[in-house]
Amino acid sequence: MSPEAPPRKDLTAVKGTHDIRPGEVELWQKVESAARGLFELYGYRELRAPVIEPTELFEKGTGETTDIVTKEMYTFVDKGGRSITLRPEYTPSVVRAIIEHRLDLKPEPLRFYYFGPMFRYDKPQKGRYRQFHQIDIEVFNEKDPAIDAEIIEMASALLAGLGVGDAETLVNSVGCRACRPGYSAALRNHAEGIRDELCADCRRKIETNPLRIFDCKVESCRVETARFPKITDSLCEECRTHFAQVRTLLDLYGLPYRVDPSLVRGLDYYTKTTFEIVSRGLGAQSALLGGGRYDDMMRDFGGPDICGIGFAMGLERLISVLDITPEPRRLLYFAWLGESGRTKAVEFARFFRRGGVASLVEFNQKNLRSQFARANKLAASWVCVVGEDEIARGRFQLKDMAAGTQIEGTPEELLDLIRRKPADPA
Ligand code: HAM
Numbered sequence: 001m002s003p004e005a006p007p008r009k010d011l012t013a014v015k016g017t018h019d020i021r022p023g024e025v026e027l028w029q030k031v032e033s034a035a036r037g038l039f040e041l042y043g044y045r046e047l048r049a050p051v052i053e054p055t056e057l058f059e060k061g062t063g064e065t066t067d068i069v070t071k072e073m074y075t076f077v078d079k080g081g082r083s084i085t086l087r088p089e090y091t092p093s094v095v096r097a098i099i100e101h102r103l104d105l106k107p108e109p110l111r112f113y114y115f116g117p118m119f120r121y122d123k124p125q126k127g128r129y130r131q132f133h134q135i136d137i138e139v140f141n142e143k144d145p146a147i148d149a150e151i152i153e154m155a156s157a158l159l160a161g162l163g164v165g166d167a168e169t170l171v172n173s174v175g176c177r178a179c180r181p182g183y184s185a186a187l188r189n190h191a192e193g194i195r196d197e198l199c200a201d202c203r204r205k206i207e208t209n210p211l212r213i214f215d216c217k218v219e220s221c222r223v224e225t226a227r228f229p230k231i232t233d234s235l236c237e238e239c240r241t242h243f244a245q246v247r248t249l250l251d252l253y254g255l256p257y258r259v260d261p262s263l264v265r266g267l268d269y270y271t272k273t274t275f276e277i278v279s280r281g282l283g284a285q286s287a288l289l290g291g292g293r294y295d296d297m298m299r300d301f302g303g304p305d306i307c308g309i310g311f312a313m314g315l316e317r318l319i320s321v322l323d324i325t326p327e328p329r330r331l332l333y334f335a336w337l338g339e340s341g342r343t344k345a346v347e348f349a350r351f352f353r354r355g356g357v358a359s360l361v362e363f364n365q366k367n368l369r370s371q372f373a374r375a376n377k378l379a380a381s382w383v384c385v386v387g388e389d390e391i392a393r394g395r396f397q398l399k400d401m402a403a404g405t406q407i408e409g410t411p412e413e414l415l416d417l418i419r420r421k422p423a424d425p426a
Contacts, residue, residue: 016122016130026326027319028133031162032115035135035313038158039113042150044137047112049093055083061092061297063268065209072120086119090136091269091294091310098140099303110140110306115315127285127317135318138310140298145242147309148273148293149249155277155289155311156255162322164279167288169255171275172232172263173243174211177296179236184210186229197224215266230261242272269294273309281321288321289313332359332418333380335371337387345386348396348411355415375401384414 013019020028036046055075062068074086087093094112098104114136122128137154139147152169159167175183187210195203199218206213214225235243250257257275265274274292282288291311299305332352336345342363349359360380365371368385375383383399390396398414399406409417 014130016124018129018131026329027322027324028315030324030326031315031318031322032135034161035113035115035158038154038161039137042111042154043109044111044113045108047094047097047114048116049087049090049097049114051087051117052084053087053093053096055085057092057096058085058088060301061095061269062089063209065205065212066266066268067122067212067215068120068266072122074119074121088118088120089267090114090116090118090134090312091138091267091308092297094136094138094310095297095301095303095308099298099301104141104304104306111137112139113137125285127282127314127320129316133315134312135315136310136312138308140308141306142309143295143307145245145273146249148242148246149253151291151309151311152250152257152275153253153255155291155313158313159277159288159318162318163324164288164318164321166281166321167277167279169250169257169275169277170260170263171246171250171257171273172260173235173239173246173272174231174264174270174274174292175235175239176271179234179239180211180231183229183231183234186234187211187213190229194224197221209268211264212266214262214264225262228262231264232259232261239272246273265290265292269297271295275311279317279321282317285317287314288317328379329358330381331378332357332382332384333371333375333378334359334361335368335375335383335385336361337368337385340388340391341386344391345384348384348386351411352415352418355419357415357418382418 055073058073059069068088073088076084078084098110103110115133117131117133119131121130124130137151139151152171156167156169174180188206191198191202191206191210191213195206197220198213199216199221202213202216202221213221216222216225232243247257263274263276264270265276270292272293272295276287276290278286279288280286289311291309293307293309295307297308334345334349336342345361349361352359360378362371362374365374372383380401382401385397395408395410396414397406397408398417407417
């Protein structure tokens with residue numbers, strides 16, 4: 001394709017997916033490295049699970065009445081006749097991995113983190129994609145409300161460290177298997193009374209799972225859900241105490257939050273605490289992250305009877321609210337002259353890379369002038385000239401592109417100089 005040809009319209013990324021290109025990816029790397037560093041400080045370890053899983057993992061884990069399972073999964077039958085799903089979320093995968101490898105029998109704390117792509121077939125819009133990326137953390141076998149508060153504090157610390165200023169924390173309790181059926185019955189009764197005001201999908205949810213009406217995105221249904229009975233008025237003693245302790249601990253951390261009784265979250269597995277951190281800067285898709293407790297999932301899958309809690313943060317949404325300029329990369333560009341210059345430049349580039357300096361030799365350049373022009377275009381920090389004269393003398397010119405200064409030395413001296421006195425970005 002010639003540089004003048006218009007881009008082909010038929011050869012584009014699948015709708016709702018996108019490329020993360022150089023220039024953007026540096027911010028992703030920065031966020032991932034900040035998250036990794038923080039999670040390790042809190043005693044978490046990385047667990048990488050496959051992108052494809054058996055479909056039943058999500059049907060059973062995420063829940064059969066959720067929007068994710070009823071409408072949004074990328075599911076296909078593979079050549080072996082198995083139903084496979086591109087994971088829409090990560091939580092059930094971690095539960096499967098723990099059961100499969102009996103990680104619960106290991107001495108290490110069951111605290112895991114993960115970064116990776118998730119897939120949901122929803123209507124794409126700003127902040128909502130069909131392939132998106134999550135940072136996910138999960139903790140198991142910790143019943144104490146202290147862990148609920150600690151993971152909210154950890155999420156807040158990550159956001160604060162990245163300079164996210166306008167975030168608001170919402171918390172709720174969705175009860176447990178003892179108290180939720182009573183609440184669901186009350187909700188069903190209420191919803192039955194206003195059936196005609198609800199959309200067709202929500203009318204169906206009255207029978208299947210009235211809690212899921214809270215997930216509806218239709219404006220008239222949202223108006224109705226604001227008048228629904230509050231789950232916080234139906235909690236059993238244990239759930240009420242747990243929720244009160246979570247809030248006391250958040251107060252101890254000095255973390256502001258708002259109790260939002262409509263925060264049931266769009267997944268069936270939650271018990272007790274649910275929470276979200278939202279940002280006004282995000283518009284309609286305002287949740288930067290969401291999570292909660294899921295004390296029954298492991299047992300429901302036939303695993304050990306241990307509780308779980310976690311959250312997932314949407315990386316696209318997080319990155320869209322960040323106001324960080326990643327540090328420009330520092331690059332040493334080798335400008336070579338003649339065949340021997342080219343060979344030496346290759347040798348030196350290896351030497352400097354081993355010394356930790358990003359170095360580039362390009363082989364498609366005609367002369368020194370074009371190589372200096374390239375170095376300028378690439379915003380290289382330094383250019384090192386390697387020609388026959390320099391090779392004969394064993395001393396080379398290093399040009400600091402921002403300062404416009406030039407210094408001569410052996411490769412060892414120049415490496416030492418770069419390491420001791422980094423150049424200003426060009
Ligand atoms: P979720 O609320 O479905 O929870 O997703 C978590 C976060 O992922 C959202 O707050 C949002 O930032 C991002 N997200 C979700 N869907 C999309 C999308 N279509 N496009 C862009 N970003 C999106 C979960 O996934 C649970 N597994 C969280 C959890 C972990 N609960 C317990 N442990």
